Amino acid sequence: MHGSAERRPNNKRRSEAMPLDTLPFPKSGLPGFASxxxxxxxxxxxxxxxxxxxxxxxxxxxxxxxxxxxxxxxxxxxxxxxxxxxxxxxxxxxxxxxxxxxxxxxxxxxxxxxxxxxxxxxxxxxxxxxxGRFSLAARHGRPVLLIGGGSGFTPMMSMLRWLHARGETLDVVVVQVARRVEDLLFEDELAQIARDMPGLRLFEVVTAPAAGEVWRGYRGRPNRAMLRAMVADASRREVYCCGPEGFLGTVRQCLLAEGLPHQHFHTESFGASKPVASPAPIGKGVSNGHRVTLRGRSFEIAEGELLSTALAAQHIRVPTGCNAGQCGTCKLRLSEGSVDMQQDGGLSEQDVASGYILACCSRVTGPISIEDPV
CATH class of the missing domain: 2.40.30.10 (Translation factors)
Structure with missing residues (x-):
């Protein structure tokens, strides 16, 4: 149902609804499900x-x-x-x-x-x-804002489906941002959820409608004025945001400028915080460093530095996921040398025997040569 900027729910309430305090999750912190x-x-x-x-x-x-x-x-x-x-x-x-x-x-x-x-x-x-730690299961009594851009709307949908299945009456604002009208996800299901949840307000934003697309809702990239128009009370909410890096930065900047405390703005993170890398000049030596060779390039990194941090500093892209040695996304093959790897289930015994390592939890202890996985 295109062309509507906001979908307002009715007052329907389902008899099977359960309050949040019946969850098996603690009110502070997150439970740990084994990976x-x-x-x-x-x-x-x-x-x-x-x-x-x-x-x-x-x-x-x-x-x-x-x-x-x-x-x-x-x-x-x-x-x-x-x-x-x-x-x-x-x-x-x-x-x-x-x-x-x-x-x-x-x-x-x-x-x-x-x-x-x-x-x-x-x-x-x-x-x-x-x-991951990106979940409203640790929400601390504040109303919620879920905002997702492109495929970054997926975790918002998981959270919303969970709230809907529980029959929640929370004060929730949901904002989906897509490039074109045809890129909006879960349209029919969102309309049904909006009808069932009395505390939900749903907004959709299209940044670049295609020629001939009918759209009467919000258009253009989200900015402070647009977000204020949709969610005037954003500063009092617990905000969960996911999407491309530029989108995340813009939304964060706008909401903090509106008075949202930074500790109430959450972005997707599959594990520990991603390493912050300061690019080092290629070819320059590093004190107490070790030489690393990958993809035809050779450079030095500091003793004990995480391999993922070093690769990022050299602008060498390796797929990442959890940054905690669990998911196996950043797998590389060690062809020469050795590393100190503290993985947490991201590699099988066969992987380790075949020489695979995880960049996110491997520290270089000597010269190494590494390759992309076959």
Whole structure:
């Protein structure tokens, strides 16, 4: 139902509703669900938009326990070898054996394009998870703002589906930002949720409507004036935001300028904080450093420095996920030398025996040569 900037709910209330304090989650902090490998079988796929598909998997090893907003790492058996990619779980954490991920096939995303072209009902893959601290399960009594840009709306949908399934009457504002009208996700389901949740206000923003698209709602990139018009009381809310880096930065800056305390602005993080890297001049020596060779390049990094931090400093891109040694996304093959690796289940015993390491939890202790995984 395009052209409506805001969807207002009715006052329908379901009898099975449960208050938040009945959750098995503590009111402060997050519970820890063990991250473990599991086998998944694809049982359904749904084409959301021209370049976005929702894949629904059945866990062959029991219920999938996770928090709304957490992620899972999928091992994709591509022709060139297994590629591990981390995706936010889009389905609500209801203790079922099914989970879904909604995946946009980016123009340069070889793994996501492979998923679209090759994963069919009946396909089986391995996965690890859950990961991440990005969840409103640790909400501390404040009203909520969920705002997602592009495929970054996926964790918002997990949180919203969870609240809806529980029949919550929370004061929730949801903002979905998409490039075109046809890129808006979960349109029919969002309309139903808005009808069922009396405390929900839903807004949609289209940044660049295509010629001929009918759109009477908010348009253009979110700015302070637009956000104030939609959520005048944003400064009193617990805000969860996910999307491209530039989108995150803009939303954060606007909301902090509106008076939101920084501790109430949350962005997606699959594990520990990502390393902050200060680029070092290529070819310059590093005191007490060790030489690292990768992709035909050679440079020095400091003794004990995390490999992921060093690679980022050299502008060498390696896929990342949890940054905690759990998901296996940043896997590389060590061909020469050794590292001090403190992984937490991201590699199998076979992976380790084959010389694989994880960049996020490996510290260089001597000269090394590394390669991309086969």
């Amino acid at each position: 473990a490998p599991r086998k998944l079988r694809l049982v359904a796929r749904h084409q959301n938009t021209s370049d976005t598909v929702t894949f629904t998997f059945h866990s062959l090893e029991g219920p999938v326990l996770h928090l709304p907003g957490q992620a899972i790492a999928l091992d994709l058996p591509m022709n060139g070898g297994v590629a591990t990619r981390t995706f936010t779980i889009a389905s609500a954490p209801l203790g079922a054996q099914e989970l879904s991920v909604t995946v946009k096939a980016a123009e340069t995303g070889h793994a996501t394009r492979w998923m679209h072209d090759n994963l069919a009902v009946g396909s089986e893959i391995t996965a690890r998870g859950p990961f």
